[in-house]
Amino acid sequence: MENKILSAYENRPRTLWSRLALGAVLVALMAWSATAAVDYTGASGGGQIAASIISGILHPDLSLLFNFTTEGVPYLMLETICIAFLGTVVGAVLAIPLSFLTASNLVPKPIAFAGRMAIMAIRTVPSLVYGLMFVRVTGMGAFPGLMTMALSSIGMVSKMYIEAIEDLDVKILESLDAAGCTTFQKIRYGILPQLIPNFASTAIYRFDINLRDATVLGLVGAGGYGAPLIFAMNAYRWNEAGAILAGLIVLVLVVEYGSTKIRVKLARG
Template identity: 55%
Template sequence: MTTVESQLHAAPRNYRYVLTITVTVLVLFGWSMTTVSLNSVDESGMKVATNIINGLTHPDLNLLFNFSKQSVLYLLVETLAIAFLGTLVGSILAVPLAFLAASNIVPRPVSWLTRLLLIFIRTIPALVYGLMFIRVTGPGPFAGVLTIGLTSIGMLSKLYVDAIEELDVKVLESLTSIGCSTYEKIRFGIVPQLLSIFLSVMIYRFDMNLRDASVLGLVGAGGIGAPLIFAMRGYKWDQVGSILLGLIVLILLIELVSNKLRAKLVRGY
């Protein structure tokens, strides 16, 4: 018998713990199933479900491949632009907030107040921000860019702070000992440590913002969301299928590219 096997056999058997967890999960599952009701599913509902499946599997190719302002390609490019500009705005604004929230850079009261502000920003959903900006700027892509930018600040700042607080201060001490200026310490001591992490976080957030930008169109903040909800309300399931197909392809491509870029950043630095 190997050492691993002997340790495995010698390990205490937590049968009571496993039994308790199993019973709890089964009780919760049974309780959740009581809310499932199939009484409202009738013949008309099954017909609608069949129409949905048929429309999704037979998308409107003309809507998908033409180049008008109502086409899927145009709306996907608009959605991509909203996500990109919003991520860029949020990434830039998050940098000073992240330094103000880092406890190893500023006094603790300043750090605490900035973190409180960032928590407040993260608490409000993107759709609420979208509705507020639409009242200010009117419906359109600009409201979407502002919404994506503001919602990005909360998450990006939090991840930036984690990177800033893990800075190798020995590098800064070495630069100080040889008489480097503040600019030189930032340029050669801080930027090389943070740049790859910041870029990786930005790419990851852009991937998330692309999905958020698709939803923001539902409240009139530009992008492909509005045509999607209109097609669903009009029971035009072939158009819904073409829009969803375009979204799936775009998100898969962005996912592939972003993963490769992030991997290169990790290897490069």
């Protein structure tokens, strides 16, 4: 037995040279990719700009931060929350019938496949592109942001809904059927209790994502934080940009804390 072990050890594959060759190739690729990096710091004063940005964030404009008019940070926070929340609600509601029509355990496979292709096509387009499209159609404002959030939500939310529907415990439905329950009772006591926690948790998670995306949509004129933030940065008003970013950080932290508590409560019943 000992001789077999020693023989197997002596005949083991020699991978040292192959590992060295692979390491050399990786180092060469990293060195080659580094040649594409160009240092623009000295030419454009990037260090001074970075210092100005940090200084503006650490010393925000308090008059803008506590301005309760339509130009102030609180109003921008409220508008961003409304865009994200209403967009999530509309997208989550529209995703429900689409998910039931696409679940492979409820409809024929060709129909389910076609539905999945449609959902995949919706998810392929970035939300910023949807924002540009809706701004061209409806004009600038909060409404194109809401529509963008709704359409962007349908793709991800539908996918999660389909997984929840396909994971339904059919034994519960069989038990209710054996007990003589009607179709409405089976839906009420067998299907909805399984789906509602998953659906609600998915919608809350998507709301977190939409809250961040709604900020970016302002860059194309779809409401929210984005437009005032980019205007302040382009004008080198770093104190105003710092106030907007400070409000955004507080908003995201508060929503993240609340949504986490709700998801945990839903998961634990």
